[in-house]
Amino acid sequence: MTGWPLLLESLPRVQRDRLFTLADERDFSAGSTLFDEGGIADRFWLIRSGEVALDVYVPGRRAQVVETLGPRQQLGWSWIFPPYRWHLGARALGAVRTWEFPAAEVRELCMADTELGYELMLRCAALIADRLQATRLRLLDLYTPHGSVPS
């Protein structure tokens, strides 16, 4: 493995550099909120180190963590489609180092450089498919004695 964030792995260097001109290094301290469910999805992050918990707000209970993301993973895809609102909330579990990308500018870059745009969208689609598949597997409740299937 290259150590590059998965979104950028094997992306031609020119394209990677072009994307990185938009990136800012941004760190978050333990416990800080990166975004809340329903908030405006105007950026996304590639995690360099640390863990981020994605959660869902359940009235009357603590926010329920549904997944955690770690190094090399992409945090956020709600910025791709209107209405650009976060589906989940995200909180830093410990100190988190990221590259932060502004969504509108990345979308503009994708329109201007459609080859890069196509590549990026393919990768984001693969990420969304992966998360969907992972969620389905967890619904199977595999580790219970009979790997129960929800009825």
Next chain:
Amino acid sequence: MTTVPLPYRVTAVSEETADCVSLEVTPVGRALPEFSPGRFAMVYAFGVGEVPISVSAIRDGHRLVHTVRAIGAVTGALCRLRAGDAVGLRGPYGIGWDLDAAAGSDVLVVAGGIGLAPLRPVVRHVLNHPGHYGRLHVLIGARTPADLLFGGELEHWRRASAQVEVTVDRPGPGWCGSVGVVTTLLDRADWRPARTTALICGPEVMIRHTARALLARGLPAHRLQVSLERNMRCGTGHCGHCQLGPLLLCRDGPVVGYDRTRSLLAVREL
């Protein structure tokens, strides 16, 4: 090899989780031949029945540890045993992990749920033979933090140079580790697909998905071993209960090279 159960006595019981215990058993008289990691015994709970259970530790050659999850009549009875109780054991059966094939390479262990039990002797073996293997990664998936096996030992493995990562499907309050399927850990661990031998044990769906994820990241199929379970009765390749296509898993498995089983795992009914 004997096909009649030999009497063993439970010499220690440790509760691993709410529904899982580790039983240390010691031969009362004659001992079974020595077990190796990945092989299993047919364990007989007197008056209830007999089930295949892997070895989760081998102590001084003849004292065996079996980690059992209570899911039905026999495993339930085994989990209720106390020190001093008697059990019957046949074995060792099956083909275990091919650790010779892993010599010289990094070792990646991926375990789901009770699947960590047959892999524990592998982790211990690798840690006890520094220099024989490269880096050791242990990726563990559990349903909840409370279902995690061998909790205290994991820290020990970390201190002894293994990179151990745990993820759970459902976090409880107070859990600050990873949440998600075990395959997500593959992208975070710093493992080297071209230099790695991977060993997987867990629910079959988890094995299929983990194997695909490993191959997609560049692990060659011949460097992947999986442990497959089917219902077993005789353990000796005679009754046919454990058949998977051309394989009788009690005899040709439970550990099988993925290049041999890949197509069989994709068939819906065999």
